[in-house]
Amino acid sequence: MGSPLPAVVEVWAAGLRRRELIDWGGVAFRLLGVTVVEPPAFAAGRARLRTVTPVVLKGSGRDEWGVRQTRQAWLMPTDSEFPAYFEGNLRRKAETLGLDPEISLERITWVGARRSYETGKGKKPGALIEVELRGAPEVLRALWSWGLGQANSAGFGWVAA
The missing domain is CATH 3.30.70.1900 (Alpha-Beta Plaits)
Structure with missing residues (x-):
């Protein structure tokens, strides 16, 4: 995921860090880690x-x-x-x-x-x-x-x- 707005990226990262699993269009993804990559x-x-x-x-x-x-x-x-x-x-x-x-x-x-x-x-x-x-x-x-x-x-x- 990405965004040119750093505040959006930080909110996504914070939300994803609290999850173990996400449903992305019917596909289950197990989250092993979240890393924000700086441009x-x-x-x-x-x-x-x-x-x-x-x-x-x-x-x-x-x-x-x-x-x-x-x-x-x-x-x-x-x-x-x-x-x-x-x-x-x-x-x-x-x-x-x-x-x-x-x-x-x-x-x-x-x-x-x-x-x-x-x-x-x-x-x-x-x-x-x-x-x-x-x-x-x-x-x-x-x-x-x-x-x-x-x-x-x-x-x-x-x-x-």
């Missing part, structure tokens, strides 16, 4: 992040003439629209947290295989990625904790610790 410092304002779950991201759904063709325009990291929509997603996350939205995608350094997962509202396609980002250290720490792309609370876009 890296990112003091230089640069980060290389690699996800352990696929990144999902919606695009415009428009064709080359600007006509909307679909509302479910899932983008892959190799699609031409991906970098701009990905950067916009990062900026919205920073703004949501009241942080400096000047975050930039320097480059995508690796893309994994395409994967699709059923989420109850249809399939969401995505891919694991590794990216190089530049921004304020506190924004990079928040993104490390929050995840990349959309649907992070559903388990998409989690960054490797």
Whole structure:
């Protein structure tokens, strides 16, 4: 579990430490320990992040003439629209947290295989990625904790610790 809000992480950790077992979507998990992992410092304002779950991201759904063709325009990291929509997603996350939205995608350094997962509202396609980002250290720490792309609370876009 993760959150870009340290207070949320501390409350989760405190609550979980009092439990021996949790029911997560019908699966029983026995808790052997709870450790809060601090994000890296990112003091230089640069980060290389690699996800352990696929990144999902919606695009415009428009064709080359600007006509909307679909509302479910899932983008892959190799699609031409991906970098701009990905950067916009990062900026919205920073703004949501009241942080400096000047975050930039320097480059995508690796893309994994395409994967699709059923989420109850249809399939969401995505891919694991590794990216190089530049921004304020506190924004990079928040993104490390929050995840990349959309649907992070559903388990998409989690960054490797």
